[in-house]
Amino acid sequence: MGDNGGSLYKKREKVHPKKVDGPFRRFKWAVLFLTLGIYYITPWLRWDRGEFSPDQAVLVDLAHRRFYFGPIEIWPQEFYYVAGLLIMAGLGLFLVTTSVGRAWCGYACPQTVWTDLFMVVERWIEGDRNERIRLDKAPMSAGKFAKRTSKHAVWLLIAVLTGGAWVFYFTDAPTLLRELFTGQAPFVAYATIGVLTFTTYSLAGLMREQVCTYMCPWPRIQSAMLDEDSFIVTYKDWRGEPRGSAKSKDAGLGDCVDCMACVNVCPTGIDIRNGPQLECITCALCIDACNDVMDKLGRPLDLIGYSTLNRDKAEAKGEALQPIWKTLLRPRVLIYFAVWSAIGIAMLVVLAGRSRMDIHVAQERNPVYVQLSDGDIRNSYTVKLLNKEARPRQFEVSVSGLQGARLSDPVTGSEPAATVRLDVRPDGVDTYRLQVRAPVASLHAEQTDIRFNAHAVDGEGDAMETTRFSAPASAVAAQ
Numbered sequence: 001m002g003d004n005g006g007s008l009y010k011k012r013e014k015v016h017p018k019k020v021d022g023p024f025r026r027f028k029w030a031v032l033f034l035t036l037g038i039y040y041i042t043p044w045l046r047w048d049r050g051e052f053s054p055d056q057a058v059l060v061d062l063a064h065r066r067f068y069f070g071p072i073e074i075w076p077q078e079f080y081y082v083a084g085l086l087i088m089a090g091l092g093l094f095l096v097t098t099s100v101g102r103a104w105c106g107y108a109c110p111q112t113v114w115t116d117l118f119m120v121v122e123r124w125i126e127g128d129r130n131e132r133i134r135l136d137k138a139p140m141s142a143g144k145f146a147k148r149t150s151k152h153a154v155w156l157l158i159a160v161l162t163g164g165a166w167v168f169y170f171t172d173a174p175t176l177l178r179e180l181f182t183g184q185a186p187f188v189a190y191a192t193i194g195v196l197t198f199t200t201y202s203l204a205g206l207m208r209e210q211v212c213t214y215m216c217p218w219p220r221i222q223s224a225m226l227d228e229d230s231f232i233v234t235y236k237d238w239r240g241e242p243r244g245s246a247k248s249k250d251a252g253l254g255d256c257v258d259c260m261a262c263v264n265v266c267p268t269g270i271d272i273r274n275g276p277q278l279e280c281i282t283c284a285l286c287i288d289a290c291n292d293v294m295d296k297l298g299r300p301l302d303l304i305g306y307s308t309l310n311r312d313k314a315e316a317k318g319e320a321l322q323p324i325w326k327t328l329l330r331p332r333v334l335i336y337f338a339v340w341s342a343i344g345i346a347m348l349v350v351l352a353g354r355s356r357m358d359i360h361v362a363q364e365r366n367p368v369y370v371q372l373s374d375g376d377i378r379n380s381y382t383v384k385l386l387n388k389e390a391r392p393r394q395f396e397v398s399v400s401g402l403q404g405a406r407l408s409d410p411v412t413g414s415e416p417a418a419t420v421r422l423d424v425r426p427d428g429v430d431t432y433r434l435q436v437r438a439p440v441a442s443l444h445a446e447q448t449d450i451r452f453n454a455h456a457v458d459g460e461g462d463a464m465e466t467t468r469f470s471a472p473a474s475a476v477a478a479q
């Protein structure tokens with residue numbers, strides 16, 4: 001509180017990250033191209049599912065309540081797969097954080113990826129750190145105005161493309177693109193693009209590290225997951241301190257030459273030499289910066305490096321370090337991995353064995369039963385047949401649990417028989433009204449449990465549902 005004169009508000013100090021090169025920066029470029037490539041290209045990939053289903057490889061079809069992912073099609077009643085995937089994603093984040101710290105934040109989080117992209121644009125138009133600082137301080141001029149306008153225009157273009165790519169996941173992408181340009185797209189598509197344009201532009205362009213520091217809950221949650229064996233970006237103070245100029249003749253100085261290279265490249269503007277901090281997103285750019293300095297000075301690398309608190313302590317004491325794999329594969333990590341794998345395997349097994357058809361039966365109540373002139377009792381049912389395949393199919397429906405029961409379809413006027421064959425549209429539900437009649441001699445109670453069985457004529461699936469057959473008390477008593 002003291003620095004802010006008692007106020008809880010801390011004024012933002014603008015960060016001007018400097019360009020850096022090195023293995024971690026190159027790895028971050030690779031992740032950036034990969035993740036952005038996946039995001040922008042995926043809606044344009046096609047997947048042939050036959051003439052009755054959409055051919056977009058990844059599609060959240062809200063209108064028909066389906067989720068398509070390559071050969072996998074998820075129906076609303078199978079939403080638990082999506083829930084399973086979310087649980088796996090959450091556990092995966094736990095797993096990664098426990099072993100290698102905030103790797104998600106540093107490399108793959110959309111906030112990091114888009115901020116990186118926006119910084120490239122900024123550097124390209126306004127120059128590197130020192131030029132940008134000078135530009136910030138300079139009074140407004142035609143040149144400054146042109147640079148600022150160009151930067152914000154390119155940011156806005158990226159933001160629009162980001163929102164644009166998102167809506168393509170929810171409907172056929174080529175069709176929607178045409179509609180967007182001809183003004184025929186639904187309002188919700190324009191509204192979504194507008195909202196995502198605004199959030200991308202403001203979060204990645206204007207707010208940047210403040211999102212990670214103040215808005216995102218993850219830095220707080222992760223502290224519960226990190227332990228002394230988690231890999232984080234660490235400054236080896238036992239080696240670097242006391243810091244001092246490289247030109248100094250003082251033999252008692254550590255390896256840190258106080259060049260500020262690590263601070264200048266940091267996208268969150270912190271000094272890693274102050275120890276592990278909540279603001280550190282573990283992007284490792286300070287490692288690249290410091291290794292560059294150490295290399296030029298001919299000193300050992302990794303004054304700043306990936307290490308764990310325990311390894312750092314051991315290294316400081318000159319003790320032998322345990323192999324990295326032993327640190328990575330400790331019991332806590334293995335337990336997370338086992339749970340994560342078990343959920344994944346269970347989902348795969350259920351997915352592979354799930355039925356591509358289903359039947360739902362509801363007994364009609366008005367009237368519950370009818371006694372026919374030959375004495376048989378007849379009940380009527382609304383039967384819904386689900387065909388989850390992208391081709392028309394025929395299901396053979398029968399009833400069990402009631403001696404001599406026969407089925408008929410009053411719409412087609414079919415003769416009562418042991419089975420009826422019904423057509424079901426591709427990738428859809430067809431509803432039939434079926435009647436079941438049973439000889440009164442087979443009825444021993446007013447309510448008898450019966451089972452509707454549906455068997456796919458193509459041999460690929462069975463489904464069943466239990467319901468009740470009702471009879472009048474007088475008919476049962478007469479037995």
Ligand code: SF4
Nearest residue numbers: 266280281283284286
């Ligand atoms: S301190 Fe280093 S690892 Fe942490 S955010 Fe800054 S540059 Fe990235």
Ligand code: SF4
Nearest residue numbers: 256257259260262290
């Ligand atoms: S880059 Fe390395 S040498 Fe330079 S200030 Fe940072 S820790 Fe010290």
